[in-house]
Amino acid sequence: MHVEERGTGTPVVLIHGAGVDHRILLPLEPVFEESGGWRRLYVDLPGMGRSPVGDVASSDDMADAMLREVRERLGDEPFAVVGNSYGAMIARRLVAELPGQVLGLAAIAGVFVATHAERTAPPRTVLHVEPGLLDGVDPAVAEGYTEIAVVQTREGLASYERYVHPGVLTVDTAGLARLGERYAFAAEPEDTAPPFAGPALFLCGRQDDVVGYADAWDRLEHYPHASLVVLDRAGHNVLLEQPEQAGAAVAEWLGRVREATGPVADVTSPAAAAVDEAPSSERRGAVQYTWRGHFEDEEVNALHAEAFEHDVLDDAWHDQLERHSLGWVVARDARGLVGFVNVVGDGSVHAFVEDTAVASRRRREGIGVRLIEVAREQAAAAGCEWLHVDFDPHLRSFYYDACGFTPTDAGLIRLR
Incomplete structure (x- = not known):
């Protein structure tokens, strides 16, 4: 099962819904980063994303596969779990199977009744459509967005x-159809397990015509420390339609989980568990390094322009990196972004360093070296055997002496 990990600290397993992949939960990244100290495990369920369907043919099979993955990756380490839509079904099962290990449960637009005809959900409603919203939009994107969005805006369309x-686009449709034939559990988790006393959150959209919110209310007594949050002007993709309010609800839940578990030992270095600081005589604050960390296109464009001495561009870094990169490293201090490096993979054993950049206000402190170290560690963890780089002559000492690259023969053809 493919799992994308980000950060260090208390584990949080994030499980997406049916017909999508882990990326639908990535809007929560800023919430986790601001809270600090969370090791996020974004799962691709079998038959979706980068996980083959294998022999999973029912929701019971899916839950068993998820249990095996958790045990393999976490052993008996306590963890929190976030489930979105169908993923909340699987999360509820984890809570029932591992009640002493699960620290908290968040169900976002969660499925509480498997059979569609038996759910209590409002009728399909569209509250607002921006004029000209779909002009020039790919028909498949337009159809997918409009069939579920309650408030249809350009911002929401971009998020979708x-x-x-x-x-x-990654879904194994045959595998998903097979799952749909045995979608319900043999027994509902709440009917077979004692009440779960950990912090819980049921986050729902008021206009969610897929799962509604009433079924979550019906299960509330099983979770005596659950908050039920129902957001107006939101459907099944409540994280995308009401990102600020949804993020606030998740942040509050994380606070309750943290209060119940106590602080983590080190929350300053989510990717590398290391701090790069200036000498004590001129210390300017710790730097936090995050593999595949959150960033805004605007701040990377500004840093890149400063580091490579060109005008600030309007490049869509998020889109480029999600399509082409193995990962990237983000470095931040209390004031903002101070370092960045992109790591491109060939899908096999080679990885390539691109766009290494450090803010001028924090140069000559070892930040660039640590960026490369984290990139090297993460590329190796992903199964790569070789890390490549090319550079201008004045950077020879940095890459050879400080970062450990060795000279090798290479060739280059200018294409334009």
Whole structure:
């Protein structure tokens, strides 16, 4: 099962819904980063994303596969779990199977009743459509977005195209159809397990015509420390339609989980568990390094322009990196982004360093070296055997002496 990990600290397993992949939950990244100290495990369920369907043919099979993955990756380490839509079904099963290990449960637009005809959900409603919204939009994207969005805006469409549609394209349709034939559990988790006393959150869209919110209310007594949050002007993709309010609800839940578990030992270095600081005589604050960390296109464009001495561009870094990169490293201090490096993979054993950049206000402190170290560690963890780089002559000492690259023969053809 493919799992994308980000950060260090208390584990949080994030499980997406049916017909998409882990990217639908990535809008939560800023919430986790601001809270600090969370090791996020974004799962691609079998038959979706980068996980083959294998022999999974029912929701019971899916839950068993998820249990095996958790045990393999976490052993008996306590963890919190976030489930979105169908993923909340699987998360509820984890809570029932591992009640002493699960620290908290968040069900986002969660499925509480498997059979569609038996759900209590409002009728399909569209509250607002921006004029000209779909002009020039790919028909598949337009159809996927409009069939579920309650408030249809350009911002929402962009979020759908970024976080949802790419996962839709990965789905094993035959495998998903097979799953749909045995979608319900043999027994509902709440009917077979004692009440779960950990912090819980049921986050719902008021206009969600897929799962509604009433079925979550019906299960509330099983979770005595659950908050039920129902957001107006939101459907099944509540994270995309009401990102600020949804993020606030998840942040509050994380606070309750943290309060119940106590602080983590080190929350300053989510990717590398290391801090790069200036000498004590001129210390300017710790630097936090995050593999595949959150960033805004605007801040990377500004840093790149400063580092490579060109005008600030309007490049869509998020889209480029999600399509082409193995990963990237983000370095931040209290004031903002201070370092960045992109790692491109060939899908096999080779990885390539691109766009290494450090803010001028934090240069000559070892930040660039640490960026490369994290890139090297993560590329190796992904199964790569070789890390490549090319550079201008004045950077020879940095890459050879400080970072450990060795000279090798190479060739180059200018294409334009």
